[in-house]
Amino acid sequence: MSEVHSDQLLAEVAALPQLPGVYRYFDQAGGVLYVGKARNLKKRVSSYFQKNHGGTRIGHMVGKIARMETTVVRSEAEALLLENNLIKALNPRFNILFRDDKSYPYLKIHGAADKVGSEEQTAAQFPRVAYYRGAVDRKHRYFGPYPSAWAVKESIQLLQKVFRLRTCEDTVFANRTRPCLLYQIKRCSGPCVSLVSVEDYQRDVRNAEAFLLGDAQQVLQRLEARMMEHAEKLEFEQAAELRNQVAALSRVLHQQSVDTGTDKDVDILAARVQGGKACVNLAMVRGGRHLGDRAYFPTHLEDAAAVRDFDRGEDAGQDGASSQPVEVQVLEAFIAQHYIGVPVPPFLITSHPVGRELIGALSEQSGVRINAVHNPREQRRVWLEMADKNAGLQLARLLAEEGSQQARTRALVEALQLEPDNIDNFRVECFDISHTAGEATQASCVVFHHHKMQNSEYRRYNIEGITPGDDYAAMRQVLARRYSRLAEAGRDAPDASPPPGVEDAPAADAEVEAGAASAGARRASRGGAARLPDLVLVDGGKGQVSMAREVFAELGLDLSVIVGVEKGEGRRVGLEELVFADGREKVWLGKDSAALMLVAQIRDEAHRFAITGMRARRAKVRVGGSKLEEIPGVGAKKRARLLQRFGGIRGVASAGVEDIATVEGISRELAEEIYRALH
Template identity: 40%
Template sequence: MTETPQTDDAPLTGHALIQSYLKTLDGSPGVYRMLDAKMRVLYVGKARNLKARVSNYARPSGHSGRIARMIRETASMMFLTTRTETEALLLEQNLIKQLKPKYNVLLRDDKSFPNILVAKNHGYPQIKKHRGAKKEKGAYYGPFASAGAVNRTLNQLQKVFQLRNCTDAVFDSRTRPCLLYQIKRCSAPCVGKISEADYAEAVSDAERFLSGKSTNIQAKLASEMQKASDEMEFERAAAMRDRIRALTQVQTAQGINPRTVDEADIIALHLENGQACVQVFFIRAGQNWGNRDFYPRVGEDVEAPEILEAFLGQFYDTKEPPKQIILSHGIENTDLMEAALSDKLGRRVQLLVPQRGEKAELIESAVRNARESLGRKMAETATQAKLLRGLAEAFDLDAPPKRIEVYDNSHIQGAHAVGAMIVAGPEGYLKNQYRKFNIKGEELTPGDDFGMMKEVLNRRFTRLQKEDPERDKGLWPDLLLIDGGAGQVSAVAEIMAEHGIEDVPMLGVAKGVDRDHGKEEFHRIGQRPMALRRNDPVLYFVQRLRDEAHRFAIGTHRAKRAKAVTANPLDEIAGVGAARKRALLAHFGSAKAVGRANLADLMAVDGVSEALAEKIYAHFQN
């Protein structure tokens, strides 16, 4: 624990405080944290030499406006030494992602990227989209920039190679080909329409294509088409032609397909008016597998090298780097970042800032994308800010809301009930802040919307008061939007009163008497219902918020209902895994028949011992 140095009169702050730490520091590498009077982390930094780095902050002048403000707010510091500067770099980026300090460059969107998986745990391998840890046996190809990029590639690969995408359970249960076979997207190995050897060859061709070796595949398909044509098998020749066309389409749809870059990430930055866009293109196997734009949080006086260095550290914290990273701007510690990423990958990673040639052309294209994306983002943000100001004026709010939480419920006569919360702010929808609530209240009457809304808001504010009691983490809403009229608003007001919350404004959005889109009534505590004119942009904005909450609630409800429909009682029994479940279902035909079976019948199933049979029998009897 770091203690703040004090004088006889008051604790030290700012330059004087930082100066007081210098006598206890040495030249070791490490990480430092600057904290304010409430012990909130303002900044996390790394240093090759802690004493030299911190002494820079002790100087009373020569700092940018952002750094000068940070120094003035600093009330204490914490230090952690490391063995190497590379360790300091990795620790710094982990702490930034964890603590989200006010004055650091912060990568706000850090989702994992999908891959294509050719699963190898079956005689007829399945090809599918995969996201997350690579635990399943098989070959992984990626990353792709988005699920859409994966789906487009998979769609074309199915046309070309006709590999199955069904699960093993579906594969094992088929007795006749599915629709994909009829439309020539699958070779139907499930019912023996293709031999295991021929299917294995198709899998091998698909993997060669995903590895960037498509020329031989096209030549092979062309040869087969010509042979079929010569033998007057015109239907088979047409099928080969369609597969060649699909293969060409997947290549042309990729846009950029570099001639000299086999494996790299193209990372370009555009800065404008204190906002930044980082554009990342994924080049794998000589093919462009999509691009993604990021909008890191930056200060008005942060420069490109600092932004890109912070971006690289945070972006590759949970992702495998390629062997080349091509940048639009140089960073301050190129050798250090290369060492850290090389250690992570287990082989050398190069950081390049090309000045000419194809790599420079790739960067130029990425910079153009970043500039255009930031322009669109700034235009959307300006429009959003105008709508938030209009919302504040229409409903007499003290200021434009920075965080709007919208709530809705979804159920069918009380079954599979869920609550949903979406969040919106100056930058649009904050989808990583969306939350779903499985309605747990057993005492609720089925279909009791008021009771469900009470439960959702009670759980929400209980958690808020526990996680952010000081309201300084940006988690508290400035406005609540409730899908419903006076009854729902009164129910929510009850919950807020129980929690002692009186300063969060609330608005109920109800359809008018004709339930017509555009005649919504707005309800507030202690005030008469009101309406906005039909062509008011604020009305459209509130409608979009309400509809987004409804979409999210319906989707969550459908997922819960689908899960319940496909649930199997055997899944609830400890000791009954996938193999034993298949054996039980194959023997008895259904889970219901398993439940009616006696002990002797259960023990007759292969792999079911007397102890397990008793457990299964007891489960269904209870």
């Protein structure tokens, strides 16, 4: 392989030190091919360039290497941390990559307990419990992470039922004059109106923390002891309150008796591989309670597995002959990447054995002694079997969805007689208009690409300057805004000129010009510009399609990509007809058609996206959110003080001039101006 690489690269390989480190391979365009770690950089990296790997996946990668970068580290743990940080940051083509699009949620208890001493009762003396997602700090107590928002909210409901902790914001707490509905239904002890003492409330906070940490039986015993003390003193009201608390906690423990055990904090990891896809199911046990699970699907599986097998062979000195089950590779990649920035529990249960070096490096990195077991017994085996079954179900669902989506895409292409360059790259953009009696009009654009909806490419357009309720004008505006730049790019492309004779063509041949410009736009898109979709769906019949046709004709784009989804007789689902902008007859695909199912899926998603945006915009307008920002003299700091003082824009709107003037930085004159603007 050395003849295809530059002398400079080979010289860099020969000069590498025999020390542990991390290496990165780059292709000619600067893209990252692979990130790896090694105990001996010189030995590992040299092995890639000393052999002819032929047409294997290794050979395919090595043939693309144009340059490399290396970093020397002190230990295997440092190499592990750096390798997986780089994998997550650089997204290399030949590494198993797990994407985590959002951080884990936590249950947060604001402030610390034991803030007794002040005669005046404040919000800080009554910590509140809340759902939280983000970076943690030392000012508050955090419990988790939890696998889902549902698991956090369920735990908060348990704390409300048993310990009656408050969940309201501090601004709401400070302005209450009577207890809220949660107090009435016995989900809060009413600290905002002094219906519970600071000492009793903070005792409940400590018991709640102990419950979350898995000491539920000790909490139950303490509550029972206090109940008996009050009963002996003939304090029957206090004893009854504790009796209710004990009963509520007993019910919770009974309902979760299947989940409790000797383990308090455990992660259960099960991997399944099938059909070129993999799934890792992570189940979490925190405080002895099974909180649920979450599925992860890695990318770059097959290429990465081949490269990892090669690396293991070099480590074993077997000339690449040693192989490792793909499930083990997937599990090790997940463990290495997942626990960067996420607390590691002291115990891992895995469906396959993972390397001791990995667990040792993870322990060194986290400062927690971690044990991993792959053949557990009793309750742990039940957990693992459950996680393994869920991994299989999630993987089967993924494969079924991908297969069905590909079949739907192919059915739509065939039904509309389209000829995309590559069906896997088939792109649909769908538009919908939404408003309420002309108020807060918005247009939505959703994108279907690579056989699935692409949420990150969705766009909303605020429609202005039209007659309220004029959907045709709204459609004209959004299409012009969406595709005008694309049309300019197509006209500016060097190969976008019309074929000979088209410049002098009569008006009847305008569609030929549009097709030529569209072809230029598509070719320009392959060079990095925006791409004209293979299909543009508009939610509507002949009227909306005619408007779209006018816009595309003015922009010089291909009219054949425009299709309208016209509701059938009685607006019944399954009776929709497709209306074409290029003059073809309407088509009814049939209510059981896979093509119609895909069209309906995309159309409904566009409608949902438009509705949610319109409602949010309408709500902002109705409560005066935008008016506060437009008041002269009210900048960001004053606006923040107002919102914090009154608990939101509704609170500001309901406040009087005298109340507004008490906010720092707000004069009497400005308070009157704010009051007038909001009324």
